[in-house]
Amino acid sequence: MRDLLVAAQTEESDTAREQTKAEQDVDQVRQRAARDQQRLDSGAVTSPKDLENLQREITSLAKRQGDLEDVVLEVMERRESAQERVAELTERVTSVQSKIDDATARRDAAFEEIDGEVATVTKEREVIAGSIPADLLKLYDKLRGQQGGVGAAKLYARSCQGCRQELAITELAEIRKAAPDTVVRCENCRRILVRTSESGL
Numbered sequence: 289m290r291d292l293l294v295a296a297q298t299e300e301s302d303t304a305r306e307q308t309k310a311e312q313d314v315d316q317v318r319q320r321a322a323r324d325q326q327r328l329d330s331g332a333v334t335s336p337k338d339l340e341n342l343q344r345e346i347t348s349l350a351k352r353q354g355d356l357e358d359v360v361l362e363v364m365e366r367r368e369s370a371q372e373r374v375a376e377l378t379e380r381v382t383s384v385q386s387k388i389d390d391a392t393a394r395r396d397a398a399f400e401e402i403d404g405e406v407a408t409v410t411k412e413r414e415v416i417a418g419s420i421p422a423d424l425l426k427l428y429d430k431l432r433g434q435q436g437g438v439g440a441a442k443l444y445a446r447s448c449q450g451c452r453q454e455l456a457i458t459e460l461a462e463i464r465k466a467a468p469d470t471v472v473r474c475e476n477c478r479r480i481l482v483r484t485s486e487s488g489l
């Protein structure tokens with residue numbers, strides 16, 4: 289839209305120049321006709337042939353002036369429509385720009401909020417990670433790297449929430465027997481399984 293606006297502004301200034309030029313042409317013809325008329329009125333020209341020529345020139349200049357005035361009118365019309373386009377496009381550019389400004393402000397606010405959340409969550413994670421045995425944390429981080437950012441998953445209704453697979457009966461039986469602090473893993477995706485009251489054991 290800015291490109292269209294620049295094009296319309298260029299057309300406006302071009303037609304403004306064209307209008308000045310056309311008006312100067314009209315002026316020139318008008319001045320010449322006035323000079324001729326003065327000479328005619330002064331009585332200085334007496335020869336019938338010269339008078340006829342002068343009269344003919346005045347008539348032809350009047351015709352020429354009319355034609356040139358039509359050109360001025362035509363240029364003015366084009367200039368006016370260019371001015372209208374400039375006004376319309378200026379309004380549209382302003383309106384789109386204000387939408388951009390608004391979206392930018394909302395995006396920046398969202399960034400700020402997300403940054404704040406990241407800082408909070410990072411701090412929380414540090415605290416929790418500090419309370420987890422080093423070897424378990426190492427295993428978790430390794431799995432997290434291999435499994436798209438999720439190293440541990442809830443065992444929910446006999447299914448691993450990491451890979452969404454239901455565990456085999458024998459696997460469930462083993463998990464049931466395992467001590468509460470034993471680290472159990474999903475047979476399928478190898479993620480650490482977190483047992484809860486909803487695990488279906």
Ligand SMILES: [Zn+2]
Nearest residue numbers: 448451474477
């Ligand atoms: Zn799994």
